[in-house]
Amino acid sequence: MSFLSGHAGGSSAIWFLLVLLLRCCLTEKSDGALTVVENGGGGEEATVDDDDDDDDDGDLEVVQPTEQWQTLKPGQAVPAGSHVRLNLQTGQREVRLGEEQLKYWTQEHREEETKTSFSPDELKRAMKKIKEDLNPGAHQDSVGSRYRPLDELKRDMAQLDLLMETDVQIMKRLLEQLNSSDTSPEQRLNILLELEYLVHQVDNAQTLCSMGGLQLILEGLNSSDSRLQESSAFVLGSALSSNPAVQVRAVEKGALQTLLTSLATAPKLGIKKKVLFAMASLLRHFPYAQRHFLSHGGLQVLSELFRTDGSGILRTRVVTMLYDMISEKELMLQAGLDQVQDPAHEERLRQYSEVSLQGKLLEEGWCRLVPTLLQSTEHDCREKALRALLAMAPVCLDQYRSDGSLLGSLLSLRLQYQEMVRSENILGEETSYFTEIVELIEALQRKMK
Known part of the structure; x- marks a missing residue:
């Protein structure tokens, strides 16, 4: 070939x-x-x-x-x-x-x-597209023609029986279902789950109160169903968080007494955790509620909870709540020294002055209870105990100095965390957390000298 x-x-x-x-x-x-x-x-x-x-x-x-x-x-x-x-x-x-x-x-x-391979028709369509791109006005008209008017869309949605609900409408519907005797326990749990998501927004939580939902939530705390108790406490705590208007309404509705009762009688750990969360949310930055908490035996309830908590989970949360109450009062008093005369600020200072928390802690034996947290193996638990001990030092120093177990624990922990800092320095790892714990121990030891 x-x-x-x-x-x-x-x-x-x-x-x-x-x-x-x-x-x-x-x-x-x-x-x-x-x-x-x-x-x-x-x-x-x-x-x-x-x-x-x-x-x-x-x-x-x-x-x-x-x-x-x-x-x-x-x-x-x-x-x-x-x-x-x-x-x-x-x-x-x-x-x-x-x-x-x-x-x-x-x-x-x-x-x-x-x-x-390109046919003549394809080339013609490509040329037409180029002309449209070169003519913006015509292009805008063609784009506008692709979308339907809003009124027309609303009519179509109405025909399809579709409804766009606002948060207010949703909460109103949920509360009606929650208040209905025909609603099953499982449905109530789902309703509470949806409400907990909604009340994270400040406005929604306040709207919940205006609709009478707060009373329904408090009634859920008295339910015989432990699942409803836990979910109701969770919703209440989320609604109270950083929301002064809801805190005031809750105190007016008797939420403080309801929470103390639930905390003392709740049979399960999960319920107590959620109730303690709601209690902390109610008391935070609210001296009026803190004063009533102390006058209604709140520290005695927490003391019993602390002593009977075998897991240690509730102990850490209780001590953290007490530390927050002490530290926020101290910060308010320090800020008052430089504060310009303000009637609202003066009223808050007056209310905080009526909260004798540290004196009550001494009377209820907390100067002996809190040091036992240092026996925990959790770094976070030890850190929170050290911070609380420092905050309580002005009224507890005499008992600290006579507590041989506390002295031994501080010495042992100081050596342990100093060794951790040295080891991590050798490895080039971050040591700021352990260094901070060493500083807390040393600060407490200096106060006890």
Whole structure:
């Protein structure tokens, strides 16, 4: 088998003429001539042009060469750099990748092949799109026509019986269901879960109170179902958090007495944790409620809870709540020294002055109870105990100094945490947390000297 071959776009004129001459000798009528045309990318394409000019309106089909020889049909074109030859035995033109293309054309590139044939209709649509992009006004009109008027959408939604509820509407519906005698315990649990999510927003919590929802939540604390007790306490605590208006309404509704009763009688740890959370949220930055808490035996309830807590979880939470109450009063008194005369601030100072928390802590034996937390193996528990001991130091120093167990614990913990700091310094790790605990221990030891 004999072949004549060359490179499309890169062969000499002599070889090109020789190919045409041989093709004419083999057939009476030429199927097409191989020509070279400029492409859009700056290169050339070898094409086979038929004698019939009618094909000018048809598709321009570009054959993508491969490593293997493949036959070219009339009206087909090949990319620049392709290797084209004339098979003298069959009289057919054949094409494959050129040498440079073979180096570049991998299987990955073949998978990225795109459409190489464009019809006149496709070209017309592309030109129309270009004109639309060049005419912003017309484009905006076309975009606007894609969207339906709001009134029309509302009518359609009404026909589909769809309703967009606001938070207020949702809470109203939930409270009606919660107050219904037909609602099952499982449904009540789901309602309380939804309410807990909503009342994190200050406005929603206040709206809940105005709708009478606070009373329903407090009634849930007295439920015989422990699950409803726990969920109700969780909702109440979330609604009270950083919300003075709700704190006032809760005290007016008797929430303090209800929480103390639940805390003293709740049978399960999970309920006590949530009730303690609600109690802490009610007392935080609210000296009026703190005073009533002390006068209604709140410290005695916490003391009993502290002594009977075998897990240690509630102990840490109780001590943290007491520390917060002590520290917020001290911060308020310190701020009052530099505060400009303000009637509201003066009233808060007066209310805090009526809260004798530290004196009550001494009377109720907390100067002996809190040091027992240092026996815990949890770093967080020890840290909170040390902070509470420092806050209680003004009224508890005499008992601290006579407590041999406390003295021994402080000495042992100081050596332990100093060794931790040294070890982490050697390893190049962060030591600020353990260093802070060492500083707390040293500060307490200095006060006890």
